[in-house]
Amino acid sequence: MRAVRYHEHGGTDVLQVDEIDRPTPAGGDVLVDVAAAAINPVDTYFREGSYEPATLPMIPGSDVAGTVAAVGEGVTAFEEGDRVFATGLGNDRQGTCAEYVAVPTDSLARLPDSVDFRTGAASALVGVTAWQSLIAAGDLEPGARALVHGGSGGVGHMAVQLADATGARVTTTASPTYHDRLRDLGADDVFDYGRDDLADAIAAAGQPDVVLDHRLDDYLSLDAEVAASGATIAAIGNADLQACFENVPRCRGKALTVEHVSMFNTPDMGAVLDRLAVLMADGNLDAEIAHTYDLDGIAEAHRAVLEDSYFGKLVVEP
């Protein structure tokens, strides 16, 4: 099969397309004929070596959607021909930017017939991250308010829809060009993250009970300033390594909780994907696809995911 691989860590130039053996599914795994994979910033962290993948050479890519081509020993929940989607690969297992990938069944769910493969792949990692942040960490309830920083991003646009589907009120931040699309997805209040009075605007819309923060070094103090008493800040990312609170007594006074969320630590990935599948089948959740690449375009996709501004997700079709 054709597979993107890196044999050493480095820039996008270490990515190459190799002809390698199709994997054989081990016990508890299924072999997926890949229809679509998706690109995430974390793919570049593994490639660069700031997060260590388990082995080299490595196939990048966490997300996949496709058809079960074979099942390993002991697999009864899935059979050949099932439409599926999965995430959490490309880390301690080989990734998804290939024609076939072996996937453990606990990272897998059925993809509804009404959801195309590109949308399935695009929704998986970011959908699970949004779920683990807003629902698992934040206990988001109907009528509560969520603040989603960076609503136009992969995680952000799923989080806006998930919060809205939960019956919460949604505040989000984004570049002005994306504001109308975010309102269409269910955001109640949308603010330019570049405005000087951002904290005042967010607070005036309503103090958030749950905050999804993808740039802790920029926003942790703002989160504490605007949050409601008892709020949870779900912390998923940062641009610089360090982030701190400017006013710790205020955090204590509000009894704030910071939960660090890693999608890769999700205890039952398949169960969360099952819920996302229901939301997608019912038309309450959709992943927007900004660009699609083939395997030969992977270096450009890895560049774009960090450098370009776009709404939603980048997808790879092998």
Ligand SMILES: NC(=O)c1ccc[n+]([C@@H]2O[C@H](COP(=O)([O-])OP(=O)(O)OC[C@H]3O[C@@H](n4cnc5c(N)ncnc54)[C@H](OP(=O)(O)O)[C@@H]3O)[C@@H](O)[C@H]2O)c1
């Ligand atoms: N912990 C986890 O499990 C987990 C899971 C997924 C992602 N993450 C991390 O979360 C971050 C976002 O991931 P993603 O997949 O959503 O990335 P993405 O699709 O590249 O989205 C990034 C978003 O951030 C916005 N942004 C840029 N500068 C900003 C600023 N100063 N203030 C607010 N928003 C800003 C971008 O908008 P513009 O287009 O306007 O620049 C874009 O909407 C990454 O750091 C990623 O590594 C963590």
